[in-house]
Amino acid sequence: MNDWHGWAAVAVFAGAYALIISERVHRVAAALGGAALMLAIGATDDEAAFYSQRTGIDWNVIFLLLGMMMIVGVLKKTGMFEYLAIWAVKRARGRPFRVLAMLIVITSAASALLDNVTTVLLIAPVTLLVCERLALPAAPFLIAEVFASNIGGTATLVGDPPNIIVASRAGLTFNDFIVHLTPLAAVLTLVLIVLCRVMFRDAFVYDEKRAAEVMALEEREAIRDRRLLVQGLIVLGLVVAGFVLHPVLHYEPSVVALLGAGLLVAVSSVGTGDVLSDVEWPTLAFFAGLFVMIGGLIGTGVVGDVSQALAEAIGRRELGGSMLMLGGSAVLSGVIDNIPYVATMAPVTADLVRSMGGGSDHVMWWALxxxxxxxxxxxxxxxxxxxxxxxxxxxxxxxxxxxxxxKYGLVVTAVTVALSGVYVWLRYFALA
Structure with a gap:
């Protein structure tokens, strides 16, 4: 940080973050207010905030969310989510913990093939309906699915946006991620199920009457518009194929999602206004404000200074460096969005790998x-x-x-990061 702008940007970000934590101000208001202050103090400007790929709003994330929210909004009108909710409950025999375990596995697996945001957009409506049918609190189930989506997203190149950035910088392939990270993601998913059994034990109250009522339902009767369902599933299948074939087609996920949303609105009988009414506009506004605030930290050199300090602390010590990279990245990604963090840290990591003579099987990249x-x-x-x-x-x-x-996220992060540290040590150092 070379001037007062850096310290002012830190103060603005810390103040907005404190308001979000306190919940005295709605998080959207805090994020947009923080973004406005970043612009007012000159930590960023209109060009950096709206047009810069490095310091501006990540429009790929915004439009990916918009497109998928529109597709989900159409699918909601078909009764598909009610069908899936009844199906899941019947397969789990109405037992809450079995339902949670099933949803965690499905979410983790789907997040490896799709991005984790798309997965939770599809799974969350099912979860809300399951909890309503069984008279269960929805929060533990939704929180567990978020954890599963972020864990499952580590498994493949397309599972989480930071993975794509790392793959591009390090020259890693889809198969590299499968070989190095998928086994760990599978283990961590099982660990998450155990953790959820302990953390949310009070939520697993079995209501025999409710379960019997759901078991008596015929899931096919939940489908309200079969033609629209077929149209929606075809478009969703094309969108998923577009995500998976990203390395071949070179279409950004945001473009694929928007094309899918546009096609579905065009071929279906659902009105545009009805589709747009299901979009989570406050969530999109929150992301925009958050990206502008983080852009102010990047533009004033705050994030770069933190990354450089981390690099200097690592030096040429590969084992200690990989552990510091793993832990430091986990801490920073819990505070700021991991996409701009990885984009900033990637060139620093590349320099570290070169100074270490190439690294042991890309260990620094896997740690990041x-x-x-x-x-x-x-x-x-x-x-x-x-x-x-x-x-x-x-x-x-x-x-x-x-x-x-x-309070649950800190526990899950501490356990999964610690196990990841053991994995990195065993695979790339102790057993190498």
Whole structure:
């Protein structure tokens, strides 16, 4: 930080973050207010905030969310989510913990193939309906799914946006992620199920009458518009294929989502106004404000200074460096969005790897990826999926508070990051 702008940017970000934590001011108001102050003090400007890929609003994230929210809004009108909710409850025999375990596994697996934001947009409506049918509190189930989405997102190149940044900088392939991170993600998913059994034990109250009522339902009767369902599923399948084929087609996920949303609105009988009414506009506004605030920290050199300090602390010590990279990235990604953090840290990591002579099987890159992805579970605003689910919960009158989420997130992050450290040590040093 070379001038007062850096310290002022830190003060603005800290103040907005404090307001979000305190919940005295709505998080959207705090984020937009913080963004306005960043512009007012000159920590960023209109060009940096709205047009810069490095310091501005990540429009790819905004439009990915917009497109998928529109598709989900159409699918809601078909009865598909009610069908899936009844199906899930019947397969779990109405037992709450079995339902949670099933949803965690499905969410984690889907997040490896899709991005984690898309996954929670599809899973959250099902979860809300399951909890309504079984008279269960929705918050523990939604929180657990966020954790699962961020853990599952570490498994593949397309699972989380930071992975794409790392792959591009380090020259890693889809198969590299499968070989190095998918086994760990699978183990961490199982660990998450155990943790949730302990953390949310009071939520698993079995209501025999409610369960029997759901077991007596015929899920096919929940479908209200079969033609619209077929149209929606075809478009959703094309969108998923577009996500998976990103390395071949080179279409950004945001473009794929918008094309899918536009196609579905064009071919279906659902009115445009009805589709847009289901969009979580406050969530999109929150992201915009958050991106502008983080852009102010990047533009004034605050994030760069932190990254450089981390690099200097690591030096040429590969084992200690990888552990510091893992832990440091987890802490920072719990506070600021992991996308700009990884974008800033990637060139620093590349220099570290070169100074170490190439590194042991890309260990520094894997440490950065694991820290950034898993650290997103630490706080309610640590990752995009977290913010999206909080918005959905609030819209459905089951609000999840900052500390309600974070007190569990810190536990999950501490355990998963610690196990990741053991994995990194064993695979790349002790057994190498």
């Amino acid at each position: 990826t694991l820290g950034a992805d898993l650290g997103g579970n630490a706080t309610a605003i640590g990752a995009s999926a977290n913010v999206v689910v909080l918005g959905i919960a609030e819209r459905n009158r089951t609000p999840i508070g900052f500390w309600q989420f974070t």
